[in-house]
Amino acid sequence: MEISNAKQVINIDAQLMERINELLSHYPADKKKSALLPVLHEVQDAHDNWLSIELQDKVAEILEIKPIEVYEVVSFYTMYNQKPIGKYMFEFCRTSCCAIRGAENLMDYTCEKLGIKEGETTPDGMFTVVGVECLGACGYAPMMQLGDYYKENLTKEKVDQIIEDCRNGKVNLH
């Protein structure tokens, strides 16, 4: 994923800091770096689902590690977004078991409906559609990840309903 120069408002509030400290308590005091992956998830969730360079620097400061140690992790793992993305990111599994149950055609349908190509975000910033690799829901194909949850055994009708629910603010992401 390309890196973005877009500006991000950084807000590590008391609640988020409390959660970060809880996560840090799971590791020995001299192994703060171990908390990096879980902490990045929490920080990203609280910042519109993406991590700017400035935000990554902030995480480095909190964990008392070098910024490069955060950058190399953020760029390695697919769940960290390095540029702004849609409020609702539809991540369709496209690996074998989902593919043979129609995932590719369903993703095409979704893109067409939203007027975007795979990997793109709608101009209003509401939706992003991406194809991802196996999410471990092979028996409930086709499926997608939306926030912290899976939407399984999908059909065109179910996708229509999910889009509708997103537009009406009825979908919980976390």
Add this chain to the structure above:
Amino acid sequence: MKILLEHANVPGIKTYEVYRQNGGYRSVEKAIKSMTPDEVVEQVKASGLRGRGGAGFPTGLKWSFIDKKSGKPRHLVCNADESEPGTFKDRYLMEYIPHLLIEGMITSSYALGCNLSYIYIRGEYMWVFRILEKAIKEAYAAGWLGKNILGSGYDLDLHVHCGAGAYICGEETALIESLEGKRGNPRIKPPFPAVSGLWSNPTVVNNVESISAVPWIVNNTGEEYAKIGIGRSTGTKLISASGHIKNPGVYEIELGLSVDEFMNSDQYLGGMMDDRPLKALVPGGSSVPILPANLIFKNAEGGDRLMSYESLSEGGFQSGSMLGSGGFIVYNDTTCIVRNTWNFSRFYHHESCGQCSPCREGTGWMEKVLHRIETGHGREEDIELLWDIQRKIEGNTICPLGDAAAWPVAAAIRHFREEFEYHVRFPEKIKNRDHFVAEPFEKVRHLVAKQEI
């Protein structure tokens, strides 16, 4: 015979109270009050339990390698990074019976002498991560975790840690790197984690399903566990079934059940979806060789194929496969094997960590060559080229991801070569993504044969 999913359907089994009422945490009581750690290890050894993540290495033996002499802190890490395409069994266990894994972690940590243990779960299973976090809090509150458990003087802290989307972190040394807050690059072995693992301390990494079998073994003895199953495939195994079948889902089977019964009886998969013909099977997750229809229910010698480590690998890679992780993917006659192999290669290319050139470059080459064959731009010599690339990846990388990427390609060419030839020779017939849905390969196979005169 159900061991892992015995109480899966009990209402409320997710909660501590109901789990406890159904005999939960008995193995912790038994182990801590009446057994030495070594006695627990001996029971697991006697059970014949083999690693359920895919490799099938004996769990008790792995435990016996942990370095107890150095005096360093020891760790047990549960591998819940389930990411092998076709595999979704660990998620089922953790989502519906989270306390079983936690009980297994406590009993196993006691056996290994660990005071700080972790469950490493893939980041996409975020809602399961939260289920486990809650269950761990319940276990602390009930006194099963923390200081001086059951007044024994034994202390254990257990935490759940989440990944962030990287298949490679299912490899145990990559998982350890990731748990240390780094990129998931596998380490060169030796040293093995049993000597130098998490933070250079002796560490054992076990799959969710393996650890979840430990409570039953401790409660009922390893000898009783070894009576279940067949030969060296003892006990029960979770199979996650997907693809073109009537009843996809997670099943607990006694090892040794025939593949035929598993596939076709109503108790299990219920046969093929829409009653279409069976074309191929990947029995143990995307990394294991694909089997053509004639080698699924019978091996090459005509003997019955069973759901066991030994039977599924009968015939080696020439005519067999592997039980692997139990990711059972069924394909009907509308499936394009070339497209499916390209799909797998794209997966491995995406998931290669990039440390070893044969894997980093080779997986990309295979993806490209397969893609051009699948989209009608293939060349006659591409099939040999693919064979050559996969052969040069296999065995030449730090971790088994290279092998896992090579095997599906090799098996597809070995068993479905004609389909590759068809793609190369009749590009106009495969333009549509669903080319075999309208006209299965069986109907056009004769075209390839005619050309060979």
